[in-house]
Amino acid sequence: MLLLHRVSKAFRGLRAVDEVSFEVDAGSIAALIGPNGAGKTTTFNMIAGVFPPDAGEIVFAGRAIHGLRPDQVCVAGIGRTFQLVKPFAGLSVLDNVMVGALLRERTTAGARRVALEVLERLHLAAKRDLPAASLTLPDRKRLEVARALATRPTLLLLDEVMAGLRPVECDQMVEVFRSLNREGLTILLIEHVMRAVMALAGHIVVLHHGRVIARGAPDDIVRDPAVLECYLGEETEV
Amino acid sequence: MNRRLVLLGLLAAALVALPAFAGPYALSVATLILYFAYAGQAWNVMMGFAGQLSLGHSLYVGVGAYTAGALYFHFGIGPWAGLWVAIAACVAFALVIGFLAFRFGISGVYFALLTIAFAEFTRIGFDHLAWTGGPGGMFLRVEQRETWDLANFRGPPAMYYYTMLALAAGAFALCAALVRSRAGYYWQAIRENEEAAQALGINTFRWKMLAVAISAAMTAVSGVFFAFYYNNLFPEQIFHISRSIEIILGPIIGGLGTLFGPILGAAVLTLLSDGVTELLAALGIETPGIKQVFYGLLLLVVVMFLPHGIWPPIARRLRL
Numbered sequence: 001m002l003l004l005h006r007v008s009k010a011f012r013g014l015r016a017v018d019e020v021s022f023e024v025d026a027g028s029i030a031a032l033i034g035p036n037g038a039g040k041t042t043t044f045n046m047i048a049g050v051f052p053p054d055a056g057e058i059v060f061a062g063r064a065i066h067g068l069r070p071d072q073v074c075v076a077g078i079g080r081t082f083q084l085v086k087p088f089a090g091l092s093v094l095d096n097v098m099v100g101a102l103l104r105e106r107t108t109a110g111a112r113r114v115a116l117e118v119l120e121r122l123h124l125a126a127k128r129d130l131p132a133a134s135l136t137l138p139d140r141k142r143l144e145v146a147r148a149l150a151t152r153p154t155l156l157l158l159d160e161v162m163a164g165l166r167p168v169e170c171d172q173m174v175e176v177f178r179s180l181n182r183e184g185l186t187i188l189l190i191e192h193v194m195r196a197v198m199a200l201a202g203h204i205v206v207l208h209h210g211r212v213i214a215r216g217a218p219d220d221i222v223r224d225p226a227v228l229e230c231y232l233g234e235e236t237e238v
Numbered sequence: 239m240n241r242r243l244v245l246l247g248l249l250a251a252a253l254v255a256l257p258a259f260a261g262p263y264a265l266s267v268a269t270l271i272l273y274f275a276y277a278g279q280a281w282n283v284m285m286g287f288a289g290q291l292s293l294g295h296s297l298y299v300g301v302g303a304y305t306a307g308a309l310y311f312h313f314g315i316g317p318w319a320g321l322w323v324a325i326a327a328c329v330a331f332a333l334v335i336g337f338l339a340f341r342f343g344i345s346g347v348y349f350a351l352l353t354i355a356f357a358e359f360t361r362i363g364f365d366h367l368a369w370t371g372g373p374g375g376m377f378l379r380v381e382q383r384e385t386w387d388l389a390n391f392r393g394p395p396a397m398y399y400y401t402m403l404a405l406a407a408g409a410f411a412l413c414a415a416l417v418r419s420r421a422g423y424y425w426q427a428i429r430e431n432e433e434a435a436q437a438l439g440i441n442t443f444r445w446k447m448l449a450v451a452i453s454a455a456m457t458a459v460s461g462v463f464f465a466f467y468y469n470n471l472f473p474e475q476i477f478h479i480s481r482s483i484e485i486i487l488g489p490i491i492g493g494l495g496t497l498f499g500p501i502l503g504a505a506v507l508t509l510l511s512d513g514v515t516e517l518l519a520a521l522g523i524e525t526p527g528i529k530q531v532f533y534g535l536l537l538l539v540v541v542m543f544l545p546h547g548i549w550p551p552i553a554r555r556l557r558l
Contacts, residue, residue, distance in 0.1 A: 048437065050433075069436070069441075070433075070436040070437050071436045071437075071438075071439050071440055071441050071442070074436075074437060074438060074439035075439050080437055082433075082434065082437070086431045086433060086434035087430075087431070087434075088426065088427050088430035088431055088434065088435075089430055089431075090426070090429075090430050090495075091426055091427070091430060095423065095426070098423060099423050099424065099426075099427040099435070099438055099440075100438045100439075102420050102423055102424070103438060103439040103440075108418060108419065108420065108423070111423075147434075147438060148437075148438070150438075151438055151439055
């Protein structure tokens with residue numbers, strides 16, 4: 001469904017992403033992991049159209065999407081969250097999600113209905129009338145997901161949505177993503193919380209210094225010597 | 239919701255009945271309030287809703303006024319036909335500014351500077367345009383001020399008052415509809431966080447252009463009114479930045495991005511300004527500039543203690 005072929009990006013000579021290739025199958029959940037500065041978010045940003053790759057191709061649902069603007073990528077069916085959450089602080093929680101829902105809904109009434117469904121799913125319905133600025137960080141992370149989901153994506157990019165969540169909240173979120181995935185949503189996540197990665201991902205891609213150093217099933221990845229080495233000395237839950 | 243409608247109905251009834259009780263001076267003040275309420279509403283579409291700061295709205299007042307004024311002056315074309323040309327001219331200006339700014343990523347204070355620059359060089363342009371009288375100004379003929387002549391927009395003060403009332407009410411209704419529409423949601427999303435808005439599939443360029451165009455079109459109408467109300471136009475006056483500031487103070491003091499803020503702000507500011515003048519005259523104080531100092535201090539107090547404007551706390555108090 002999503003294919004990256006030798007995608008590269010440099011910032012002032014620093015090769016943030018270096019000939020990265022991987023594939024995400026339709027209906028699967030894949031994880032992009034790696035130490036800080038490995039190029040995960042840069043990869044996400046290129047998929048989402050924030051900036052184009054210097055080289056390489058990104059193909060989504062049979063169509064090249066590198067070079068599209070973020071709004072065009074979203075229209076094509078890719079929803080994303082931001083690692084540093086970006087709520088519409090002055091708007092209510094419901095209005096935040098309605099903005100997303102209006103992409104595929106003709107009327108505001110229809111968008112409100114979709115938004116309420118999504119909020120229900122993410123356990124935010126009770127807070128729908130609060131201003132987004134008043135939410136706690138875990139709730140803001142949920143709001144990021146809710147907003148992206150409201151655009152009815154076929155592929156959802158999640159950038160560290162588990163960070164800062166308590167284990168119980170994390171498990172709750174995992175359950176949400178599992179049920180969404182069962183309904184056909186493909187998910188690609190960047191995640192440091194290995195508890196969530198191991199629970200969700202069927203396929204893991206490991207980035208280090210902008211390069212793919214390993215990819216495969218979770219069980220193989222945690223035994224991969226290259227992966228262990230790059231994580232050695234780092235504080236992780238592997 | 240019902241409380242809102244009832245209060246709005248009462249306000250409308252009072253405003254409709256006002257000319258029956260008000261003298262000429264009070265009526266002219268009321269007309270001025272409605273004028274600023276209308277223009278403030280227009281500016282609010284751009285800044286209050288879409289978050290694009292224009293400090294050059296005098297451009298649209300001036301271009302609107304001069305376009306309709308010149309058509310009347312030179313060709314005898316009435317204001318109702320001239321209005322559409324004025325709107326078209328202002329929208330054209332707005333789209334050029336919007337394109338330059340949004341295509342090349344100019345935003346925030348730099349965007350504001352661009353709007354000032356356009357207003358300024360248009361002023362200089364009109365200073366050198368002999369066709370509209372240059373710096374000496376353009377004066378529209380006034381045949382009569384007794385009977386209502388809506389076609390040529392000539393008549394007694396009450397006619398101007400009711401026209402401005404209809405415009406202010408229309409702008410209020412339009413903005414109320416806009417803010418609840420897709421455009422309203424998208425503008426507010428862009429205002430709050432443009433990057434997040436884009437990630438949700440919003441073509442921010444297109445929606446910002448729409449906000450700028452609507453705001454300019456609405457302001458053009460106030461320009462046409464200005465031309466036929468005052469009947470004399472000077473580039474130095476109409477394009478001056480103080481005219482832009484006058485327009486934006488109402489919505490800022492009243493409450494940015496709210497529907498009632500521009501109206502309340504216009505009323506408070508105009509009454510304050512006139513009240514200060516009266517008060518100082520009564521006290522026999524004639525120091526030049528003292529009115530501005532007084533007025534400035536009052537603004538300072540409002541901005542310090544009610545940073546979101548006067549309207550939001552009142553709305554909470556009235557449970558609206």
